[in-house]
Amino acid sequence: MQRCRSCDVISKQETRGARIHHTGSASGKHASVRGGYSKRRHLERGGVSKPVKMTITSGLLISARECSQAGHKRNTQRWDLCPEDIKAATDSLIARVQKVYDDIGSLSIENVSVENTLRALAHAKLDYASSRHVLDFPQFVCPSKEVRSASTEADKKLSEFDVELSMRGDVFERLRALQPQNSLLPEEKRFLDRLVLLGQRKGLHLSKDTQEEIKRTSKLISELSIEFNQNLNEDNTYLTFSERELGGLADSYLNSLEKTEEGRFKVTLEYPHYYPLMKRCHNPETRRKMEAAFHSRCKEVNTAILEQLIQLRAKVADLLGYSNHANYVLGINMAKNASNVSDFLDKFHESLKPVGMKERKYILALKKRECLMRGLHFDGKINAWDLSYYMNQVEQCKFAVNKDKLIEYFPLDVVTEGLFGIYQDLLGLTFAEVQHAHVWHEHVKLYSACDSETGEEIGQFYMDLHPREGKYGHAACFGLQPGCRGPDGNRRLPVAAMVANFTKPRKGWPSLLQHHEVETYFHEFGHVMHEICSKTTFSEFSGTQVETDFVEVPSQMLENWVWEKEPLRRMSRHYKDGTSIPDQLLDKLIASRVANTGLMNLRQVVLSKVDQSLHSSSCADTAEVFAKHCQEILGVPATPGTNMTASFSHLAGGYDGQYYSYLWSEVYSMDIFFSRFKKEGIMNPEVGKEYRRVILEAGGSLDGTDMLRSFLGRAPRQDAFFQCKGLIGSRDTQTA
Structure with missing residues (x-):
């Protein structure tokens, strides 16, 4: 989701997953990963909350001990299952849910009621949603490879079961029999209508032979998608370089690297290693090797998987009567069809073209000058391994942002304290660390979130922030338990996890964040808040279970706080002496938000159009399609022999045909920020609480458009979006 901001060569959407999805959910839609199974009570459950003191706007200190502590026992997640436990629990969960579906399917049509169906x-x-995640989540975070493998197998089995559930024609017919009911509450009617719609989108109105073909193909799609991402998670490629080959990189970076017996530095393809190198290393050959390796991860195996997925998705779309997979998945999104997405991307592309041309010209001049200064050959073009490096120089030359100095003011602990304080004050919450919590790794922490006025516990969230072998390599929010009403009418406690890969503390150096990492932190934590603030009737609508092209709106909107002076001061202090960021440096950072606007956003257009192209076809050469769009739109060729799409996890993780959603959502997120928070106060607690109530608590129980109209008091507009991009001068206010 490309904002006008720091100069990463690739978008944050490649470096993080806003949420994690199953590709074959029981609902028939790409649902956030959920779950958690507790067969026996864990002895460590029931720890007490440790106070987390935060400075609030008035300057007073509050203690999270004020929160009600009785609720956290409702977090039923357990993380000590062995492979055999995972297998047994998976079979038990499937049997339990299967029985309910069988019972409903055996009802005579005339006996169908709201209660029994x-x-x-x-x-x-x-x-199912509450009991699943403890089985399929460990594949992303567990230190044990055996447990990760067992979790992956559980995910495959559950995903196949998802397909089976979504193809239950007997249950579908009984749901249709309920539709004439006129005594349903609004959310009940929405739930019923949604289930019927999803059944139709699975072909349950078609012949049995066609249904069986759809079922077989959907199961294969789920299995291949899981394998695609498992391959990436298990990749442990690294390159070795001498100190000379790493020229330009800070001591803090070099000190974070392991060394070989020969004394060479080991540089992995994990984000804390890859991106700083691509931005700062003076040696173009080092950058070339790293970029080629990074965009060749799992190239052979994942290219084959992705190209098979494209064919299989096209096949299912055809069986269902759609012209292509893109039109199929877009049918229940805000955009509705591929034509609307194409128009949106084309208009944005046209606005960015002249800006991108100017930026390429400037970067080429920077490269020519540096080649002359360093005695390097100037090849007259911008290569893929040049882009991050010279975009970083643009910030230094045009905005004088000293990244080496800036990073010293963003130690992870300070950023976390400031981020927590801002979210607490804005949304009317109080966070408390749960002591002696049951977690999957010693570096993971669990927090309780309470309403600051009532003291009621509203949710819990885990924080897993540093890289390790076998761990999910991006930044993402995982929903673990839904925040909805249970059978007894009481609200169930929602639980979520934020998973990131920020640099580890090492050799006397604290974990220091680049500003773009602070932005990523704010974004993913926004998803966490969306999950735990949810107050829906049904798990189907809990948290981030909204339209795919709306799901990024809440988290994108909250990124704006990392570009405002007051919040930046709250989340920054020098790691040595605790001093504040100098005003001059802070002003330069904020001004740099529009740096590289053209190229950053053109990159987003590339990825969105690649996704649309791949999923508007029945087959594709993925490397060729990516290279074509890179050259035509970005004006920078893909490196020969690489295939970025083989590591583009969104295409196998629920954003297939829907990657445009990041730009589409940003239209609305910017409108919310500039129209309400910027006008009425970015730390205005009344606006923040209204935002929590109207947008976050509603989950997917309302259409995104209806929530926007309610919060904005009008139809959404695009002008704030173009203002943020630095393009407002050439655009009139438009209704989105």
């Missing part, structure tokens, strides 16, 4: 199904879905 709709509510019974809702309770089963809640059980």
